[in-house]
Amino acid sequence: MAVFMDLNVPFLPDRSDLRSVVETAAHLGFSTIALNYVFEPTAKKKQEIPTPTPINELIDQLPMVQGRSRPIRVLNRLTVLMSDASHFRPNAPEYRCFDLLAVQPTSEKLFHAACMVYDIDIICVPMTEKLPFFFKRAPINGAIDRGVVFEVSYSAAIRDSTMRRYTIANAVSLMESCKGKSVILSSAAQKALELRGPYDVTNLALLFGLSDGDAKEAVSSTCRAALLHAETRRTASGIIYTTRSQREAPQGSEDGRFESSHLYRRYRCLCCVAIELQWNKVMMSESNTPSGLYYWIVIYA
Amino acid sequence: MVRLKSRYLLCEVNVSDRSQLLLLDDRAIMVAVKAAVARTHGDYGAAMCSIRFCVKYLNAHTGIVFLRFPKRCYKLLWSALPFITSIETRGQKIPCFLNCLHVGGTIRTCQKFLIRYNTQQLHRMLPKCKSEEEKQQVRKAILSCSLTESKEAFEEDSESEGEEEEEE
Numbered sequence: 001m002a003v004f005m006d007l008n009v010p011f012l013p014d015r016s017d018l019r020s021v022v023e024t025a026a027h028l029g030f031s032t033i034a035l036n037y038v039f040e041p042t043a044k045k046k047q048e049i050p051t052p053t054p055i056n057e058l059i060d061q062l063p064m065v066q067g068r069s070r071p072i073r074v075l076n077r078l079t080v081l082m083s084d085a086s087h088f089r090p091n092a093p094e095y096r097c098f099d100l101l102a103v104q105p106t107s108e109k110l111f112h113a114a115c116m117v118y119d120i121d122i123i124c125v126p127m128t129e130k131l132p133f134f135f136k137r138a139p140i141n142g143a144i145d146r147g148v149v150f151e152v153s154y155s156a157a158i159r160d161s162t163m164r165r166y167t168i169a170n171a172v173s174l175m176e177s178c179k180g181k182s183v184i185l186s187s188a189a190q191k192a193l194e195l196r197g198p199y200d201v202t203n204l205a206l207l208f209g210l211s212d213g214d215a216k217e218a219v220s221s222t223c224r225a226a227l228l229h230a231e232t233r234r235t236a237s238g239i240i241y242t243t244r245s246q247r248e249a250p251q252g253s254e255d256g257r258f259e260s261s262h263l264y265r266r267y268r269c270l271c272c273v274a275i276e277l278q279w280n281k282v283m284m285s286e287s288n289t290p291s292g293l294y295y296w297i298v299i300y301a
Numbered sequence: 302m303v304r305l306k307s308r309y310l311l312c313e314v315n316v317s318d319r320s321q322l323l324l325l326d327d328r329a330i331m332v333a334v335k336a337a338v339a340r341t342h343g344d345y346g347a348a349m350c351s352i353r354f355c356v357k358y359l360n361a362h363t364g365i366v367f368l369r370f371p372k373r374c375y376k377l378l379w380s381a382l383p384f385i386t387s388i389e390t391r392g393q394k395i396p397c398f399l400n401c402l403h404v405g406g407t408i409r410t411c412q413k414f415l416i417r418y419n420t421q422q423l424h425r426m427l428p429k430c431k432s433e434e435e436k437q438q439v440r441k442a443i444l445s446c447s448l449t450e451s452k453e454a455f456e457e458d459s460e461s462e463g464e465e466e467e468e469e
Binding site: 020024027028064066067154157158161164192193194195196197199200201203204206207 | 315317340341376379380382383384386396397398399400401402404421425
């Protein structure tokens with residue numbers, strides 16, 4: 001069974017609020033959450049893209065996930081609110097600090113571009129207003145083929161009745177076009193009390209027009225697919241991937257090959273991608289330098 | 302003989318301040334659920350909710366609630382539960398949310414699950430204990446919960462958990 005994830009928890013400047021949200025998420029059984037930084041470019045003045053604060057500076061000790069003996073995993077995500085095509089700068093170095101990259105387009109043209117062209121992981125569908133455009137089948141199919149996912153957040157629906165109508169209407173019209181595939185459900189909860197448990201979210205998705213199976217995938221495996229997509233984005237076209245092991249060089253370890261389980265997981269992720277894309281061979285090598293151990297993973301296309 | 306089938310939802314009431322849980326009673330939860338269903342699903346929902354819906358059990362210490370819904374429409378009624386944001390009781394409004402832990406066909410399966418769940422909670426609590434005495438108490442509570450002495454253990458277990466949490 002795949003683990004549950006909530007890929008949109010807004011970053012709150014107040015530490016104790018943030019802490020209580022993270023603790024509640026762990027208590028409800030979410031294994032991974034993504035702290036969301038929103039960037040809204042305006043035409044008048046140039047703005048700084050926010051930089052993510054490392055999670056160990058925000059919270060001293062991450063809470064344990066309900067039912068598992070592992071602390072919760074916290075990622076960083078950037079959402080760009082786009083009202084103009086110039087707002088998204090591909091290959092901006094600032095984007096590289098984030099684990100996930102999302103855009104929220106406000107016009108049909110931008111939506112089309114986001115689905116077909118931009119190198120992103122998540123497209124947010126606005127939930128707090130009437131949909132400014134209709135969803136067309138072609139760009140949505142393009143997005144599904146590229147592995148980009150659509151996000152529906154439910155906390156606006158919890159807040160008040162008008163938002164609930166917009167959320168359900170927008171979500172249903174999205175599901176009609178994408179047939180329930182590659183959709184993720186996330187909270188966007190400003191307070192700890194706006195989070196909901198994974199099973200409740202799954203059942204809530206029935207109102208959004210998802211079937212049982214699709215709804216469960218929307219909180220688990222589609223989120224994982226989005227994370228894997230993000231990993232390939234961060235590498236050189238998903239072909240070569242280098243990482244530095246956190247520890248010092250290994251000293252006569254027994255298996256020797258994978259020092260940290262973290263690295264091993266990444267290697268396996270990449271292998272999965274390689275199989276999916278029908279690459280022929282995946283090779284992993286390591287080089288020992290004075291500054292630490294480097295692993296090289298080379299995938300022959 | 303065919304029995305009337307129901308679904309039992311085992312829910313946990315999550316509040317920010319745990320002492321407020323003691324204010325809860327069956328009636329308040331029933332009213333809150335009915336109001337949420339009527340708000341989300343209108344008259345149809347309210348009608349479905351009036352058939353065999355009841356609050357079977359409430360543990361005010363741990364905030365565990367059993368809800369009984371008729372089987373044919375439990376999904377519809379369940380989909381209204383996330384929209385509960387507060388429960389009004391004794392003139393106070395408690396901001397809270399319901400988190401569904403388990404859906405069962407009989408009370409017995411829910412009870413089995415609840416015992417397992419509460420044991421898990423005690424395990425989570427163990428590293429947080431401050432003094433050795435508290436630790437011993439939690440350990441004893443963990444050992445005492447089993448299914449053979451089901452009803453008593455069940456009561457004891459949830460009671461002791463409530464106490465532990467108050468101590469912290």
